[in-house]
Amino acid sequence: MENFTFHDLNLNTPLYNALEDLGLTTPTPIQTESFGKVASGSDVVGIAQTGTGKTFAYLLPILRNLKYSTQDNPRVLILVPTRELVVQVVNEVEKLSKYINNRVLGVYGGTNINTQKQAVAQGLDIIVATPGRLYDLAVSRVLQLKSIQKLVIDEVDIMLDLGFRHQLMNIFDILPERRQNIMFSATMTKDVDELITDFFRNPEKVSIAVSGTPLENIDQTAYGVPNYYTKVNVLEHLLQNKEVFNKVLIFVAYKKMADRLFEAMEELFPNEACVIHSNKTQNYRLRSIEDFENGEKRLMIATDVMARGLDIDHISHVINFDTPEYPENYMHRIGRTGRAEQKGLSLLFSTEKEQDAKLAIENLMKMSIETLDLPETVTISKELIPEEREIIKERYNPLKRNDDDAPGPAYHDKKDKNKKENLGGSYRREIAKKYKKPKTRGDKNYNRRNKKRK
Incomplete structure (x- = not known):
């Protein structure tokens, strides 16, 4: 109206x-x-x-x-x-x-x-x-x-x-x-x-909006990137422009990736990044948000779990370092920028394995995300992190012992001291029989009861 x-x-x-x-x-x-x-x-x-x-x-x-x-x-x-x-x-x-x-x-x-x-x-x-x-x-x-x-x-x-x-x-x-x-x-x-x-x-x-409808004031673009280290190289290239990328929120899939990327950003842009995920203490998380909101930190790295608790004004870019498995999470991520009808910018990094997830996002939004060519100055890395490496199944190895060769359970006679059986009975009675006196001799309550009986 x-x-x-x-x-x-x-x-x-x-x-x-x-x-x-x-x-x-x-x-x-x-x-x-x-x-x-x-x-x-x-x-x-x-x-x-x-x-x-x-x-x-x-x-x-x-x-x-x-x-x-x-x-x-x-x-x-x-x-x-x-x-x-x-x-x-x-x-x-x-x-x-x-x-x-x-x-x-x-x-x-x-x-x-x-x-x-x-x-x-x-x-x-x-x-x-x-x-x-x-x-x-x-x-x-x-x-x-x-x-x-x-x-x-x-x-x-x-x-x-x-x-x-x-x-x-x-x-x-x-x-x-x-x-x-x-x-x-x-x-x-x-x-x-x-x-x-x-x-x-x-x-x-x-x-007010159909579930999954993108905000019209957010420009969305994507990069096809082969692996993690190349993503870091693209990120470094973009973030060199500090005037344009002045308040950047970077989303990753899980906590280990957040810490890994934070270490990389600290090396490339010292004292400009902070990280927030559920393994960090409450004070650390609140301090990170405050530093990012006040402009003391230019970059914030966060997981999806944190996406809903961040209401920070004037975020220049949201960068999806990976493509979220659930397309709804993408909507929540990009919703961190372009708030209060301001202009927002979103970037999506997708590997070949993440193309299906990217397609699911586009189907949810009923629109395609423009894919840009990688900048010429960006180095394409061939190095892979452990999660990206193929699990190589070992073929027949004659030197590797199989289950049939595994040693069986040990068998030997018990020593005499370990052959005793638990026959039950009162522990106190057995002690009294052995030592000819009650174990509770120094117990005031025990002695008081015995006096009454006598």
């Missing part, structure tokens, strides 16, 4: 003041479409691409209707898949609550649970949590969920991908039956649909 502003929504003065302080005047489509449905109290399912303002889409109507209360138990529960996303959502709540008197707390694993128990005991209105830590707090009886009126599950598709389904079921079992369920996701998968069918009551659906 043209000329539609936040003042056209039925907000209140504290929220208008907070939005004005943030410099926000125009809601995004998902915020406009969702506000009335979430505010009505109906169950809501929202599907919209990453970077389109889903967090504010559910926070604005919730905060609009959240009345002041002095009760200790939380009334709003927001579940998210990663620690970084907990921090991000708490930060967004605090921004919008600048002129509202409410209490918000974020809890996640990897930190001292006793500190979080103390914070919960002080009372709160909104709790933002990862499923595992929330369930731990609920089981300990410190956190009471009996007052929850609204349940928000953010980024539910990645939550299910990460194996949180069982924990979600446990949480649903201890929540009040009369509650509003709100779910937001970037993609609609079979698992997500089953979750909606099982736990939502006639949900209102808001879909």
Whole structure:
């Protein structure tokens, strides 16, 4: 809708003041479409691409209707898949609550649970949590969920991908039956649909973009690259241009690859890179995000698990160092750039083995990604990392001993001291028979009982 502003929504003065302080005047489509449905109290399912303002889409109507209360138990529960996303959502709540008197707390694993128990005991209105830590707090009886009126599950598709389904079921079992369920996701998968069918009551659906639709303001290109070391060479060539590649997020498939690439970038561009994945400590991860966001680090290397917890402005490029196996993950990766309707750039590196995955991405988006020729100055390496080398099956080797030649189990008579049998009986009685005195001679309670008997 043209000329539609936040003042056209039925907000209140504290929220208008907070939005004005943030410099926000125009809601995004998902915020406009969702506000009335979430505010009505109906169950809501929202599907919209990453970077389109889903967090504010559910926070604005919730905060609009959240009345002041002095009760200790939380009334709003927001579940998210990663620690970084907990921090991000708490930060967004605090921004919008600048002129509202409410209490918000974020809890996640990897930190001292006793500190979080103390914070919960002080009372709160909104709790933002990862499923595992929330369930731990609920089981300990410190956190009471009996007052929850609204349940928000953010980024539910990645939550299910990460194996949180069982924990979600446990949480649903201890929540009040009369509650509003709100779910937001970037993609609609079979698992997500089953979750909606099982736990939502006639949900209102808001879909701003077809699942898998690329953001129009992101330019996507690709390079066909033969192996890891050539990918590093292409990356080095591109990153030499520091003015263009000024804030670059590089995605890799797994943690070992992230550490390997980080070491390579540190050699090529000292003190310009940071790395983030689930094996890093919480403080290290938060510090890496802060350094990257503030511009102290130009490059950030991350795994897919971290993709949903990164809401950083002005990322110039997203580089897919490998081609993700699941095409939805590609959508989440590139959604880190081109946020808030700014221009974004995405690059995809694909080996010959990754061409099927690239084709799956193109089929999901219903568009092809332009493949560029490798720059002439880039060296094509023939060296392979262990994961790229073929596993050579050894042919018949007459010198290699087979199972038939393997030595059998040892057989020999036991020594006399090892032939004793355990005949059972009272250990104390046997000791008394041997030493003519009770083993518990110095036990005050034993001696007191014997005196009474005498």
